[in-house]
Amino acid sequence: MNRFKEWLIIKGHSSSTVTATLKAVNYFMVWCEKENISDVGEIRHTDMIAFVQSCNVRGVSRKTTAGYVLHIKKYFDFLQSEEEVTDNPCSHIKIKGIKRKVLYEVLSREEMEKLYNDYATEIVIAKTENMKSPPPQHLQVLARKRNKVMLGLLIYQAVRSEELNRLQLSDVKPREGKIHIPGAKRSNERTLRLESSQVFDLLDYMNDTRKQMLQYRKATEPTQELLVNMNGGKGLSNALAILVTHLKAMNGKIKNLDQLRASVIVHWLKQYNLRKVQVMAGHRYISSTEAYQASHLDDLKEDIKNYHPF
Structure with a gap:
């Protein structure tokens, strides 16, 4: 042992x-x-x-x-x-009947693009007497501009939420219209094309918004992180939670960020072959990509019907 x-x-x-x-x-x-x-x-x-x-x-x-x-x-x-055995007796054993963890409703391309296009970055807050003092409007605008960049990466490149934390400034290739997603334990690295609608928002964020946000950071050490927050912390969990809240208010179908990723992969499979989608999604195993294919989605719809008939 x-x-x-x-x-x-x-x-x-x-x-x-x-x-x-x-x-x-x-x-x-x-x-x-x-x-x-x-x-x-x-x-x-x-x-x-x-x-x-x-x-x-x-x-x-x-x-x-x-x-x-x-x-x-x-x-x-x-x-x-170790050459102690010649065969693996566990090969070809598959346990059937395991209930899926999550049942996602796939969003259409139009619904996802509407989320991106309608996500407001300029806001006006009408303060009332009973309302606690909100953060300065300017800070909220900066945060929303960063959130829109994150949203674009989620609905166009199917980036995992944890991958957003690892993105560096050097990963963005604006002249090439591409972005590099570093690999991790759960995913492979890949380089994906940016949509034209993303490029302007990304450049505006990198050249202006991000610099302003860093001025408000408690931490003063320089950083090459692409997506930053203003409290000096390393993670984006709070920002992502706020983003989900905004998205749910915009579209009642939204459950979580994994639903966005699943929807993107489903649409990719309608356009590209299985192996290409595996690379684009950063899946380590082809079986992970196969789970999003039409035959599996039919099973998924049946599960939704059986477990959630209403």
Whole structure:
């Protein structure tokens, strides 16, 4: 197990994944012992099916069982690399019937473009006697101009919210009309075309709005972050939460930012082939992209009908 743990770390798995994997393998080993299976080299596909069935009998959820199989597969991958086994008995095992985490209503291109075009950056606040003093109007205008840049990246390039935090000034290529999205643990890097409607707002933000926002930052150290806030913090969670609130007021269908990304990918699949969309979306695995295909969306509509009939 120590060698297996080292192998997982070398493969780049996080500490939480390593812990979960070791726990799952230990759980499997206890089951093997009860079944009088003493040699892992003798474990076959039928044994794994029996393990899955035993999980079902014990009331283990399908999702948890699928996680067990995934972790145990890593263990046999390790044993194969050590030439202790020749086959991986977990191959081709897929747990069916796992309920999707989220059901999204896909927004049309027109709806998303309307969100971008109608997102107001110039606002007028009428203060009343009972109203607490709002932030200075100028600061709200600056924040909204930054938010509109974020919105453009969400609905045109399907950028993940966490990817917005990592964007640097150098990632924007205005002369080329492109933007580079750095890779991360969950996604691959890619370079995508900017829409013409975005370029003006991006340049205005980079050349004017961003500089003004930095003047209000509590932190004085220079930064190359593309998207900044005025409180000196590193994250954009508060700004994104406010953006979602604005979008929900504009369109009652809006649930969250993941819904925007899902809608963009669905429309890409109608225009480009699967592999190209995988690259554009930054998916590490083609299966992630396949989940947005029409056949899966038909299943999704059926789920919505069954679980949310009203």
